[in-house]
Amino acid sequence: MTLRWADYVMGRDDTSQSVEELWRAALPNGGVTLFVLGAGFDPRAVVALVRFLDLAGPQLVRVLSIALATTTADRLTVQLAQANRGAMEAISTKPNVDWRTLPYPDVAEASSAGLLLARSVLSDGHLNDVRYVVVDVSALPGGIYFPLIGALLQYCDEGKLEAEIQVFACDNPELDEAIVVAGLGQPATVGGFKHGLDLETSRSGTRVWAPVLGSGHKEALAILSDRLRADETCPVLPFPARRPRLADDILLEYRQLLFETVFVEPRNFIYGDETNPFDLYRQLSSLQERYRTNLEPIGDSTVVVSTHASKLLSVGALLAAYEAHLPVVSVPAADYALAQDVDVPRLAEQNRLVCLWLHGAPYR
């Protein structure tokens, strides 16, 4: 099995490989840089953009801001959204910034939004003359950045786009946990990642569920467990993690689901490095390969992924799902809000920028 990102390129604030170095290497001599970000209440929304624009200097940066509406009346959440709007307005007036806003689509099915946005990015002229694309997932929900990154990679793979593709994440697992779901929608496949799940005309095969676990998602996991009815479950725990007991805490939190409802075999647990998405990418890719090879004589097998963890681990799952055509399922949130009593400035001290170079010069 040859993995596309076996030799990967990643920069991180607290390592010797700085993110700025990777940005510099990817910045084109000519052409336009497209920077895609989410405009909601997440306090990390402009952290990467501000640093990136400092480095880009006079080069033209086309910023595509995806409007994320929130209906919550929570005071802190509303204040943070206002602060982000103010910061973005200030940035949009800079001379080297071509600021564009992509409205959130009005959809009947929540999971369609990401697909429609991804198609819009590809087809509405935002990629004209673009040589370098950055997707900053820091303030984007998975339902948006999965199809978006998938679409960009596919466009490049089909030769329709010649560009460097980098994903930025302002890594802060504590903040990821502090952003809580306010109401759940219906379970569905993530746009662009159905990959043959639930075809009525297929013969039934073995279904393996690999939920990438983080705290605070008991309800979503229960819904997915009911929806998928997997033959086997291989939960992914974040380990090593910044907080060494995190995996233990997650096990305790979901013990009823894992051990009384879906009967996870202890040997089925997968451990993914919380700080390195390529580690989880490798693990999930090999899981799929293992099941495919071992169960081939008795039929098809499908590893279905769902992500309930930090941004970085989710990106790892995305890469595996894109490359190995794994279905990705989720329970889209009706809304998000910040948990009560969150000390945002204190949490912001833990921000670490991470840059994942997914396509372009290093892989040629």
Added chain:
Amino acid sequence: MISYQNPFRSRASEQQRDQRAFLKTFGPGAIELLPDSLWDRLLVLRSAPGAGKTSLMRIFTVESLIAITEREDLDDLSDRLTEVGGLGDKGPSHLGVLLNLERDYRALVDVVSSGETSLRLFFRLLDIRIIVSVMRAALTFAGKRFPDDAGSFRLRLREGRFGTEDAVHRLGGYEGQDIFETSRNVERSMLLALDSLIPVDWATHEYGHADLYSLRVISDADVLIDGAPLTVKPLIMLDDGHRLHRTQRDELLRRLADRDLEVARWYSERYEALTPKEILSELGQRGRDYELVELENVARGITPNGERQRFRPGRFERVLVDIGNRRAASSLKLYADEFEDFFKLLVVDENELLSGREDEILYKLRARLEEIAGHDGRYQVWLQAARRLTGYAAALRYRELEILIARDLQRAQHELIEFVLADAEADERSSSALREAAGSRLAQEFDLPYYAGTEMIPKLGSQNIEQFLSLSGDIFAEMLARITLQRRPTISPVRQDRIVKRASDLLWREIPRRIPHGTEVQQFAEAIVTMAREENAKPTMPYAPGVTGTALLMSDRTRLMNPEIRRSVPGADALFICLGEAVAHNIVSVELDQSVKGRRYMVIYLNRLLCPRFGLPLGRGGYREKRLEVMSKWMTGPPPPAAKVADLMNVELSL
């Protein structure tokens, strides 16, 4: 060490995958929820999530019917299915196929820009899935494999109705292999385009068609396997219709309701209380052109005018007890050599409810009665009769007399000569609702266990099988703990009460995370709770067994569904949204068109499992009506402070 499994918690995976386990734990009594006319017209099933729609339909799938026929230990289930026509003398009489409408259809509206194209794609996708499901079921019935034996399947038209032949060709033809290949190609290419990350030009695709042809074909054709016609008739069951877009749903229902179809078809969807336009009224007359079953209402014994009452109040609870006993039986035998039923292990000696504080409680109750009526000769016989009782019966009687005396003292006009009230008169004025009110107040005032016993636990299910199983799972977990300690798995009322209160609190705390607009839903529920607590604290308990709900005039409900009126009534928009979510997620249940004193109401009750958290009784019947303006105002104020919410909960949650 033995690893124990909780049979109530494995439902999500094992029960659903394992046909044997599913059949063994299915409560045959639930089949009686269905009406008499099942096969010749559209049957619409409605309920809150978890009420058992899917299980009810799954029992009619060909796989289930075959398994029930083959097994000898499912006689009661077999008998019930024979009674309703699901099984015949030689096995299944219907080729039941169950299709979920949750998958892929709704997204069509978003990703296909034209509404007409999107509807055409919807019909085509549903058509190929229906016909392939029928093929799969037919092959299963004949002991063949899908799709390997697709070549054995064939359609043969019975009569040359106009358009049917064209419909057959649209589905791939008469031969099974052709139908399968066509369906597979269409499904794959359609879903690839639907899920494509790269933009799709739908104008260049020829995927859709203008009608739902599969039902017409199945209706007018015989299914042949290896040339021999099948004796069983197809039954198409479409589950989770609420997941369709409104346009898709309405168009589908119009086609399903066609009385020319000679195929049994069932359709299920989630109950919605605030649907502005009820499509069913356009489809004809209920009972003649279609059947509508609102599962919770049937379970509660509420039926539309003139319809036979299938479930008397309390009957559904007995079905739940049966389901619980079936679930637990083998685990209890295996783990504890216990042959008593699960619910037998929850039987409560009512004196245990006093938690060993009989003397203290009776003394205080007597003292209170003496204070309000001790010097009034009118109540002496009542008091003397009560003094002869002991234990919980005495406590309950004292508390009941307190209410009766308070009511008697409040009479508008006292008699000229006050007669001594006979003991029989107390019995006459008593009722089960009043005793329930007295029991609830007693538990509140003396911090006694209340939510325990074989009658309480099924009631807490709130006519919802999933909720009932979840609560039973919590209780069974305690049984497993006792088994581990080598004790008999009986659970004391104190422990039952605590388990129930913890489950109640969990349900409450999950609302904001689980339900869209959950904070508003909590705000609405808290307004009901506040009103209920005020009413129930009155000495006369005017709404025995106690208020646990509210009601809106049907005319106000109509106003609430009008966007223009909502704009003019502060809070009405929030009420409309939150009430819709609360009903959809079973936080409240709704009874439409209830008649009270000549007026028609929509009665809204709290989910019974929320009642323990707030110390409310479980009996239904107590509600206070409110005008739309008042109810809307509940949504305009700030949510009650967290501290107040905590005060409401006088329970120790740690187990």
